[in-house]
Amino acid sequence: MDFKSSDTIPGPRTEDHLPHTAQAAVKIVIVGGFGVGKTTMVGSVSEIRPLTTEETMTQAGIGVDDNYGSESKTATTVAMDFGRISITDQLVLYLFGTPGQERFWFLWNGLFEGALGAVVLIDTRRLEVSFDVMGRLEERGVPFVVAVNSFPDGPRYPIEELRTALDLSPEIPIIECDARRRASSRDVLMTLMRFLHSLAMSGALT
Incomplete structure (x- = not known):
């Protein structure tokens, strides 16, 4: 078997290097049910090429995974997505997107380790999926904000109605977003x- 020598393997791109002014790095997890846009959010906002662990969906998920609203989705995250964004010259966020299919939720505890927020x-x-997600964060003591990702065929509700439906405490921020747009995803992280x-x-x- 032939192996490439280190001098033939391309190194990291210039834009992948951590800014020399960075003084603090914070771990943030992006969580949610299957097909809610976690991979999309990490990809839209990351300043480096995001690392994804998507695999083609297989027959194994039939009858197990709830893909309502995402029937056309052909790939799914099986471990995590990873990205990075500099909020200021000094502050960098490391973004970890969790797998959405319930059969991979056992990986979440490891991804939550060391996270400052979510x-x-x-x-x-599919609001009902959110209760399990938020419950896991509350059990781990990880503070979180809620971002309502916009889908063309998704019903629209006033934010305060969603707060009530999700039984959110008044102090927990809840905002609308479009995970496909960098500015919108960045606004969520700033919130x-x-x-x-x-x-x-x-x-x-x-």
Whole structure:
């Protein structure tokens, strides 16, 4: 078997290097049910080429995975998605997208380890999935914000109605987003960082 020598393997691209001004790095997880847009969000906002672990969907998922609203989806994340974004010259966020299919949820605990906060992406066509997702974060003590990802065929509800339906505490931010758009995804992350800052200032962030 032939192996390439190290001098023939391309190194990281210039834009993949961590900014030299970076002083702090924060781990953020992006969670949600199957097909809610986690991979899309990481890809749209990451300043480096995102690492994905998508595999072609197989017969193994039939009768097991709930793909309602995502019937045309042909690939799914089986381990994680990874990206990076510099919020300021000093602050860098490492983004970890979790697998959405329930049979891969056992991987979540490892991805939650060391996370300062989380984004819960929801699809209004399948709100019921969100309760398990938020419950897992609450069990782990991971603060989170809720982002309502817009789908063309998804029903629209006022934000406060969704807050009530999801039984969210008044202090937990909930916002609308389009995970395909970098600016929208960045706004979600900024909302999370402001929320984490407010928790830290109040002494609620441990």
